[in-house]
Amino acid sequence: MSVAVSIEQVEKRFGRLKALDGVSLQIDEGEFFGLLGPNGAGKTTLISCLAGLVRPDAGRLSVLGRDVVADYRAARTLLGIVPQELVFDPFFSVRETLRIQSGYFGIRNNDDWIDEILANLDLTSRADTNMRRLSGGMKRRVLVAQALVHKPPVIVLDEPTAGVDVELRQGLWQFVQRLNREGHTVILTTHYLEEAEALCGRIAMLKQGRVVALDTTSNLLARFAGHTLSVCLADNALLPEPLRGRATLSEGRWVFRLAGFAEIEPLLRTLREAGCGIDDLRLTQADLEDVFVGVMQGENDRESGKVADVSR
Amino acid sequence: MIGFRTLLYKELLRFWKVGFQTVAAPVLSALLYLLIFSHVLDEHVLVNGVRYAAFLIPGLVMMSLVQNAFANSSSSLIQSKITGSVVFVLLPPISYVEFFLAYVVAAVLRGLMVGLGVLVVTSWFAPLTYVAPLWILAFAILGGGILGAFGMIAGIWADKFDQLAGFQNFLIMPLTMLSGVFYSIHSLPQFWQQVSHLNPVFYMIDGFRYGFFGVSDVPPETSLIVVGASFLVVSVATLMLLRSGYKLRS
Numbered sequence: 001m002s003v004a005v006s007i008e009q010v011e012k013r014f015g016r017l018k019a020l021d022g023v024s025l026q027i028d029e030g031e032f033f034g035l036l037g038p039n040g041a042g043k044t045t046l047i048s049c050l051a052g053l054v055r056p057d058a059g060r061l062s063v064l065g066r067d068v069v070a071d072y073r074a075a076r077t078l079l080g081i082v083p084q085e086l087v088f089d090p091f092f093s094v095r096e097t098l099r100i101q102s103g104y105f106g107i108r109n110n111d112d113w114i115d116e117i118l119a120n121l122d123l124t125s126r127a128d129t130n131m132r133r134l135s136g137g138m139k140r141r142v143l144v145a146q147a148l149v150h151k152p153p154v155i156v157l158d159e160p161t162a163g164v165d166v167e168l169r170q171g172l173w174q175f176v177q178r179l180n181r182e183g184h185t186v187i188l189t190t191h192y193l194e195e196a197e198a199l200c201g202r203i204a205m206l207k208q209g210r211v212v213a214l215d216t217t218s219n220l221l222a223r224f225a226g227h228t229l230s231v232c233l234a235d236n237a238l239l240p241e242p243l244r245g246r247a248t249l250s251e252g253r254w255v256f257r258l259a260g261f262a263e264i265e266p267l268l269r270t271l272r273e274a275g276c277g278i279d280d281l282r283l284t285q286a287d288l289e290d291v292f293v294g295v296m297q298g299e300n301d302r303e304s305g306k307v308a309d310v311s312r
Numbered sequence: 313m314i315g316f317r318t319l320l321y322k323e324l325l326r327f328w329k330v331g332f333q334t335v336a337a338p339v340l341s342a343l344l345y346l347l348i349f350s351h352v353l354d355e356h357v358l359v360n361g362v363r364y365a366a367f368l369i370p371g372l373v374m375m376s377l378v379q380n381a382f383a384n385s386s387s388s389l390i391q392s393k394i395t396g397s398v399v400f401v402l403l404p405p406i407s408y409v410e411f412f413l414a415y416v417v418a419a420v421l422r423g424l425m426v427g428l429g430v431l432v433v434t435s436w437f438a439p440l441t442y443v444a445p446l447w448i449l450a451f452a453i454l455g456g457g458i459l460g461a462f463g464m465i466a467g468i469w470a471d472k473f474d475q476l477a478g479f480q481n482f483l484i485m486p487l488t489m490l491s492g493v494f495y496s497i498h499s500l501p502q503f504w505q506q507v508s509h510l511n512p513v514f515y516m517i518d519g520f521r522y523g524f525f526g527v528s529d530v531p532p533e534t535s536l537i538v539v540g541a542s543f544l545v546v547s548v549a550t551l552m553l554l555r556s557g558y559k560l561r562s
Contacts, residue, residue, distance in 0.1 A: 048562075052561065053399065053402055053403070054562050055561060072405065077405050083399050085399075087395060089392070089397040090395070096325075100318055100322050100400075101404075103314055103317070103318025104401065105315070106313075106314045106405070
């Protein structure tokens with residue numbers, strides 16, 4: 001399998017802010033790859049570097065072996081980018097917008113494919129509507145359609161489901177998953193962690209311009225989080241002394257992160273011996289949100305010198 | 313090549329969709345200038361042996377042409393920058409030379425369309441001659457090209473509409489209004505004649521007018537050299553700006 005996107009030691013500064021601090025990633029052809037991180041982590045800057053919208057201060061980026069600076073025409077032809085901002089050209093209808101976008105990529109008479117995209121994104125009835133008259137969700141779908149007019153082998157979606165209703169989101173993901181099955185490489189940034197968990201085979205987490213975690217989704221879930229046990233104590237009692245420091249209080253529940261099931265019995269015994277009644281108890285498998293919080297928290301602690309490396 | 317043609321088509325479609333504002337309105341403005349000035353002055357003034365209304369028409373045509381060429385590229389760029397839709401032309405494999413050519417050709421074509429409109433509606437009011445049509449065409453295209461390219465610089469530089477309006481009102485308007493549209497610079501005091509010679513728009517209008525009447529304030533060859541050189545300088549500056557990615561690619 002060849003490399004779809006290669007990012008090597010990319011650095012970018014905006015004034016005093018170091019937006020990217022030596023980011024290296026390799027994304028294989030056919031992957032569904034997630035790029036996660038809090039606001040300001042550098043996700044959009046990294047994607048903008050790939051798209052040629054931002055010029056990196058150092059490092060190299062290439063798409064299917066084509067350098068995004070030296071061979072920018074080839075690289076851009078191979079990329080389809082859905083920008084994060086909800087932008088549109090108010091002068092044109094949906095179909096005009098897509099025909100124009102096809103022309104920018106050197107494609108004429110693209111109506112068959114445009115019709116297919118419109119149908120898949122449930123936009124057929126709006127094809128001749130002016131962009132200004134579309135709802136936010138529909139504008140977002142047109143942005144997706146624009147990124148696909150030239151059938152790019154690598155598709156980058158920068159938070160494509162922000163402001164899109166649930167039904168539409170499902171439809172969009174089915175379409176993108178189909179494209180992925182057909183061989184397109186998909187790179188996704190999202191704030192919806194459950195989305196990344198459901199869709200992405202591999203995930204990189206960014207923080208302050210650095211990659212702080214990079215692994216398959218299943219490995220990340222297994223490595224970091226394990227299970228959590230949340231306990232609601234009777235009469236809002238405090239935790240007995242030996243357990244303090246092991247749990248965090250969240251919405252009236254004490255949450256324990258478990259490395260294994262063997263930890264459960266001793267924990268309950270300690271509660272019983274301390275005379276704590278239990279109103280409610282839940283055992284949940286960790287999700288990506290836990291991983292995310294764990295990694296980001298670990299990074300914070302590492303920066304302040306408290307805890308050892310959790311980001312492997 | 314298809315990229316360039318599509319971008320050009322998009323730019324033409326953009327102003328054509330709002331043609332009432334981008335073509336009809338400037339034609340009407342020019343017509344009003346002609347009605348007012350020719351009403352007041354036509355009976356009394358001869359310029360270089362030409363009746364005032366006839367003298368005024370080529371000036372108005374050229375003024376409208378260059379102002380609209382500037383308005384086209386500058387407003388298109390700032391609108392797409394402010395709405396963010398400029399990203400649609402930055403993501404595809406379009407080179408900066410294609411980018412430049414598409415915007416400048418669109419600006420020239422809008423300028424020519426407005427200029428032709430002004431010529432058609434104003435020529436009812438005074439008999440015109442067309443002594444040297446090629447000179448007319450050369451100055452029209454070069455003039456539109458200079459202001460079209462200049463409009464790109466302004467559109468790229470400006471971050472807000474009021475910055476662009478400042479550019480338009482405090483630079484383009486004085487340069488065009490004080491370029492000999494309404495008078496021959498020979499009627500000016502010596503000092504202001506010298507100042508007018510520093511204004512490239514003066515040469516555009518003087519050379520353009522030569523094409524109609526065969527008379528001009530300076531030899532048309534001189535005007536062509538100045539206008540051609542100005543086009544070259546502004547074009548190179550715009551291309552350098554585009555290549556550097558200034559305010560378009562950070």
